[in-house]
Amino acid sequence: MARLRKAARIWGNPKAREIGERVLFKSDLGLFAIDPPAMFGRTAPVEIEIGAGKGEFIIERAAEFPERDFIAVELSGTITRVLAVRCGRAELDNLRVVRMDARTLVNLMLRDASVSAFHIYFPDPWPKERHVKHRLFTPTLAASLYRTLEPNAISFVATDVRQYAGEIFRTMEVAGFVRAVDPVPGAERTGFARKYVAAGKPVYSASFRKPGGVIST
Numbered sequence: 486m487a488r489l490r491k492a493a494r495i496w497g498n499p500k501a502r503e504i505g506e507r508v509l510f511k512s513d514l515g516l517f518a519i520d521p522p523a524m525f526g527r528t529a530p531v532e533i534e535i536g537a538g539k540g541e542f543i544i545e546r547a548a549e550f551p552e553r554d555f556i557a558v559e560l561s562g563t564i565t566r567v568l569a570v571r572c573g574r575a576e577l578d579n580l581r582v583v584r585m586d587a588r589t590l591v592n593l594m595l596r597d598a599s600v601s602a603f604h605i606y607f608p609d610p611w612p613k614e615r616h617v618k619h620r621l622f623t624p625t626l627a628a629s630l631y632r633t634l635e636p637n638a639i640s641f642v643a644t645d646v647r648q649y650a651g652e653i654f655r656t657m658e659v660a661g662f663v664r665a666v667d668p669v670p671g672a673e674r675t676g677f678a679r680k681y682v683a684a685g686k687p688v689y690s691a692s693f694r695k696p697g698g699v700i701s702t
């Protein structure tokens with residue numbers, strides 16, 4: 486309820502709303518594809534965070550790498566409003582917010598080999614057996630992550646749920662990804678990560694490389 490009230494308050498403020506709308510990509514225009522070069526007005530490596538929450542990680546990362554473009558995808562309308570205002574206030578030309586089910590985006594709307602990195606941190610674990618079908622990670626999603634990543638690019642994953650981590654890691658390997666040694670940039674830096682780290686709770690993270698291409702040094 487507090488979150489709903491906060492989102493309503495933020496969006497009810499015309500100045501904040503205008504700031505949020507500047508970075509919020511309108512996905513309700515009958516679009517069938519997301520075209521990052523058209524979105525950003527340039528061709529640059531593209532990183533996507535799925536389930537970006539309030540954007541703690543992606544705002545920092547976009548500021549850190551101005552030569553890359555970043556898309557924060559969030560399903561919840563309430564959270565997206567807070568996310569968009571925070572991203573807009575950061576005044577970064579290389580950051581946009583898309584409100585959408587990331588499964589639609591990744592499965593249907595992105596071109597093959599067009600993404601430089603996916604960041605997927607603390608996806609909802611849906612712990613009850615009858616809700617498992619709502620989980621983000623499925624063989625279909627893993628196959629789509631693989632299809633849309635450039636050769637040699639990486640999906641970064643973290644979760645606080647050990648059993649879900651095991652399932653995600655297996656699903657990624659079955660899809661053709663190779664477990665990589667690259668540090669997972671969001672494992673300690675998202676909103677949820679910060680809470681878990683502060684509470685001393687374990688975080689299970691891994692990076693998965695799509696084989697192929699030449700590894701740059």
Ligand SMILES: C[S@@+](CC[C@H](N)C(=O)[O-])C[C@H]1O[C@@H](n2cnc3c(N)ncnc32)[C@H](O)[C@@H]1O
Nearest residue numbers: 536537538559560561586587606607675676677
């Ligand atoms: C547990 S929160 C983690 C938020 C953030 N990644 C973090 O670590 O602080 C999961 C987020 O994923 C979003 N989400 C869940 N299913 C999604 C989907 N299918 N597409 C996009 N976002 C989704 C939720 O609305 C929520 O904001």
